[in-house]
Amino acid sequence: MTAFADPQRPSACPACDAAPLAEEIAARAAPKDARLMLALPGIHCAGCISGVERILTGLPGVRDARVNLTLRRAAVEAGPEVEAEALCAALTDAGYEAHELDPGVLASTEIDARGRALLMRLAVAVFAMMNVMLLSVAVWSGAEGVTRDMMHWISAAIAIPAVIFCGQPFYTSAFAALRGGRLNMDVPITLAIALAVGTSLYETMLSGEHAYFDAAIALCTFLLAGRYLDHRTRATARSAAQELAALEVPRALRLTGQGTETVAAADLRPGDLVRVLPGGRIPVDGRVTDGHTELDRSVMTGETLPAAAAPGDAVHAGEANLTGPITVEVQAAGRDTELARIADLIAVAEAGRTNYTSLADAAAKLYAPGVHIIAVLAAAGWWLATMDVRVALNIAAAVLIITCPCALGLAVPAVTTAASGRLFRKGLLIKNGTALERLAEVDTVVFDKTGTLTDGAPEPLGLDQLDEASGRVALALSQGSAHPLAHAMARALAARGITAARVDSVVERPGFGVEGTWRGKPVRLGRAGWVGGGDAVATTATYLRIADAPAQAIRFADTLRDGAAELVADLQAEGKRVVLLSGDVEAAVAAFATRIGIADVIAEARPEAKAASISALASDGAKVLMVGDGMNDTAALTAAHVSISPASALEAARSASDMVLTGRSLAPILDAMATARSARSRIKENFTIASVYNVLAVPLAVAGLCSPLIAALAMSSSSLTVSLNALRLR
Numbered sequence: 095m096t097a098f099a100d101p102q103r104p105s106a107c108p109a110c111d112a113a114p115l116a117e118e119i120a121a122r123a124a125p126k127d128a129r130l131m132l133a134l135p136g137i138h139c140a141g142c143i144s145g146v147e148r149i150l151t152g153l154p155g156v157r158d159a160r161v162n163l164t165l166r167r168a169a170v171e172a173g174p175e176v177e178a179e180a181l182c183a184a185l186t187d188a189g190y191e192a193h194e195l196d197p198g199v200l201a202s203t204e205i206d207a208r209g210r211a212l213l214m215r216l217a218v219a220v221f222a223m224m225n226v227m228l229l230s231v232a233v234w235s236g237a238e239g240v241t242r243d244m245m246h247w248i249s250a251a252i253a254i255p256a257v258i259f260c261g262q263p264f265y266t267s268a269f270a271a272l273r274g275g276r277l278n279m280d281v282p283i284t285l286a287i288a289l290a291v292g293t294s295l296y297e298t299m300l301s302g303e304h305a306y307f308d309a310a311i312a313l314c315t316f317l318l319a320g321r322y323l324d325h326r327t328r329a330t331a332r333s334a335a336q337e338l339a340a341l342e343v344p345r346a347l348r349l350t351g352q353g354t355e356t357v358a359a360a361d362l363r364p365g366d367l368v369r370v371l372p373g374g375r376i377p378v379d380g381r382v383t384d385g386h387t388e389l390d391r392s393v394m395t396g397e398t399l400p401a402a403a404a405p406g407d408a409v410h411a412g413e414a415n416l417t418g419p420i421t422v423e424v425q426a427a428g429r430d431t432e433l434a435r436i437a438d439l440i441a442v443a444e445a446g447r448t449n450y451t452s453l454a455d456a457a458a459k460l461y462a463p464g465v466h467i468i469a470v471l472a473a474a475g476w477w478l479a480t481m482d483v484r485v486a487l488n489i490a491a492a493v494l495i496i497t498c499p500c501a502l503g504l505a506v507p508a509v510t511t512a513a514s515g516r517l518f519r520k521g522l523l524i525k526n527g528t529a530l531e532r533l534a535e536v537d538t539v540v541f542d543k544t545g546t547l548t549d550g551a552p553e554p555l556g557l558d559q560l561d562e563a564s565g566r567v568a569l570a571l572s573q574g575s576a577h578p579l580a581h582a583m584a585r586a587l588a589a590r591g592i593t594a595a596r597v598d599s600v601v602e603r604p605g606f607g608v609e610g611t612w613r614g615k616p617v618r619l620g621r622a623g624w625v626g627g628g629d630a631v632a633t634t635a636t637y638l639r640i641a642d643a644p645a646q647a648i649r650f651a652d653t654l655r656d657g658a659a660e661l662v663a664d665l666q667a668e669g670k671r672v673v674l675l676s677g678d679v680e681a682a683v684a685a686f687a688t689r690i691g692i693a694d695v696i697a698e699a700r701p702e703a704k705a706a707s708i709s710a711l712a713s714d715g716a717k718v719l720m721v722g723d724g725m726n727d728t729a730a731l732t733a734a735h736v737s738i739s740p741a742s743a744l745e746a747a748r749s750a751s752d753m754v755l756t757g758r759s760l761a762p763i764l765d766a767m768a769t770a771r772s773a774r775s776r777i778k779e780n781f782t783i784a785s786v787y788n789v790l791a792v793p794l795a796v797a798g799l800c801s802p803l804i805a806a807l808a809m810s811s812s813s814l815t816v817s818l819n820a821l822r823l824r
Contacts, residue, residue: 130170130178132185133193137166142190149188150181168192179373212322215260219315222256223308230308246298246305253307254291260314261287263321285469287313289491296484306491346377349421359411360428368422370415378427382407385420386604388577389413400577402606402621412725418604469493472796485798492795509780512822513773521757522738522766529752531777532736533770535717539665540708540730542722543676543686546740547662547760548652552582552634555649557590560638564646566595567612568638571619574600575608579636579650580619607636615641622647634682654690655740657761662690664764671716675704677726705729721763723747738763780816787815 134146143161146168150159155176161168170181178194185192229245229252237245264287267280290310298305347354349367359377362368367383370376376389388400391413400416403409409422411431428434473490477483514524524530541547560568569587572580573594597617600610607620618625618639625637625645639645665672673694676683683697696707704722708730711718720727720734723743731737731750739751740758748754755762 130172130176130181130194132168132170132178132181134161134166134168134185134190137161137163137190145188146185146190149184149190153181153184156181183373209322212263212318215263216315216318216322218256219260219311219318222252222260223311223315226253226308226311233305242303243298243301246294246307249305249307250295250298253311254295257287257291257310257314260311260318264314264317282469283313283317286491289487293487293491296487347371362424362427364424364426366424366427368424369419370422371419372415372417374415376409376411376413376415376422378422378424379410379431380408380422380425382409383421383423385418386606387418387420388416388604390416417602468792468796475796476798489796489798493792509773509776512776513769517753517762517766517769518756520762520765521755521759522762523754523756524752525754526752529736530770530773532717532752533719533767534774536670536719536736536767538671538673538711538716539719539721540673540675540711540734541662541692542720542724542727543674543678543683544652545723545742546721546727547655547658547674547690548686549655549758552579552650553653554579554583554586555651557583557586557648560646560648562592563595564638564640565590565592567597567617567640568619568648570594570597570612571600571608571610571617571638574610575602575619579634580608582650583636583648612640617641652686655758655760657759659690661760661764662692666691673711675699675707675720675722675730677701677704701726701729705733708733719767721760738766776819776822780819783815783819 134142137143137146143163146161147159150156150168150170153176155173156170157173158171159168170176172181182192182194226249229249232245233242261284264280264283268284271281287310290306290313294305294307294310297303345356346359346362347369348357348362349369354369362378368378368380372387382403382405384405386405387403389403389409391401391410403420409420411427411433426432469490472493473486476489477486480486510524510530513530517524557565565587569584569592572584572587574580574597595612597610597612600608602608603620603624606624607618609616609618609620611617619636622635622637622645625639634650635647636650637645637647662672671694672692673696674683674687674690674692675696676686677699678686678697680697683695687693687695696703699707704727708718708720712733712735717735720731720737721739722728722731722737723740724747725744727739728744728747728750731739731747736753737751738753738755739747740755740760741748742758743751743754753766
């Protein structure tokens, strides 16, 4: 690739990058067969799956390749001679963006043991409840004597093991809370189940008329359903810090007196010299000592164009080497690099985000103590009035069952599930259970520029000012380069029907441009200073010079993402503050802000500065929605009150976000904000329904007018009402 922008404009290539060398951990664990993990952020359909698998399995040394569309990853089984960068290069040539991931780092994110356990317990609870309810029908229909007792004992045989197994998540949580000297919603749940089972078993042993095994298993079923729905809304939110760490280069080529040796990047020390080949990521922070190249610095700056790197220039871990080989003197490696510090910054921000108290948690703080007090007072009062422990326990069980927080447990996940389904059909995926609650509170929206409000693809302007000969020469030179500006120019010129001139001896000069000979005259396309003979312009541009004629500047501009201008205007019309936060240079950001109509602008912001800007807004009382797509945005996305990334974003950015746009348009963001406000209203309505239900039902239970069976039916009715109210969002 060549460099086409001014030398003082560091920038990053929006195109796909090749990944680094094959992963060390997999090579050590399986010396004969390496397992490589590749990130494929651009795949979206079954055709992509078959295309990627066909390309990979057709490469020498690759034994098997399997693509996971949900995770957008490929697992490749290959011989030890196969390097990940070769696989990524093959996929890039075919139009699929690919990066190598560290499977060891990602291993902990692949296992959803808790979700599987909840689903298994829910299935057992549903099966047991159906059978116990069938047996209860016989009792409700008037079975008496031995027949009734037999039905009760069979119900006990089904319900007791099921309740012991299915209720374990509640029991474990309740005991942990009690050991810590506090109450949570699982404490009254555990007491209600224990009392219902104990009272029912006692009644069955005495040949009593009523047993409430159906109530106990129904409690487990409804509560497990709410718990599983809540878990599913959170399950896709993998750690952004882990995703970021997975992009670190695991190995490096260290220069020795005898040549080069492959070592773990963490084993490098300051002063070591490492060789970075074209297509690989830089494994350390350091300084270039030899070679000229261009770097994709989107990791740190998010800028739109590659940056030239020459001896003496600083480089950072995670940046991609695009053109020529370079030698880098190590200044920091492993956990001391700036990339590692960004990962640590994200981890801290993720921990801070958990301080948000959801509506359900706030309700639980008031609910649990009140239920226990009412149940204890009811049991004590009835025991003093009747001196009958059996009656007192029945009343206490009825109070606990009728006040059991099934409605509270379903209030939030039912609404979240309904809203998530609605927004998914609109083009937005909800990843975090409290995201909608937080989105409803937003009053400030912060946008990244490149790849978020823009497509990240440069578009040449003013090509019609070139004469026919200049256009043909420009096409021939641009076709001889892999630079993103050259690609954009070649596409635009070819679309105009221009044919390439015959240019001989085309040579690419890494970091400068491309040159050749046309009709015996020297021609150049590239940086202003290298091309010579013309005045540099302030905007992003490449320069064409034919022989001794003055150089012609060909300007470029980013194309707006679909719906971007309308979204900014609508947000401002709603009274939201809109801020543009970009790592690009100030002139480019200011010009873009004027173009799209944003007054608040922060330019040349590095990753830590972006996170600091979000924190500063939050400290002023703002509830910030951050919309970004790059690795340099991950810390800011995590620090924001709520965050959104487009599907084209880097995996680490998508993981850091609470929501992901599944299409190219930004229009669903406005609909999501409206849906979030409606969802918050539905959640509050559900809490109101649950509260009114308790206000009406608890006095009846305390007065002894509700048996545990009637209490269970009333509890089920309130849960169904809450669920139906949530479905109104659909």
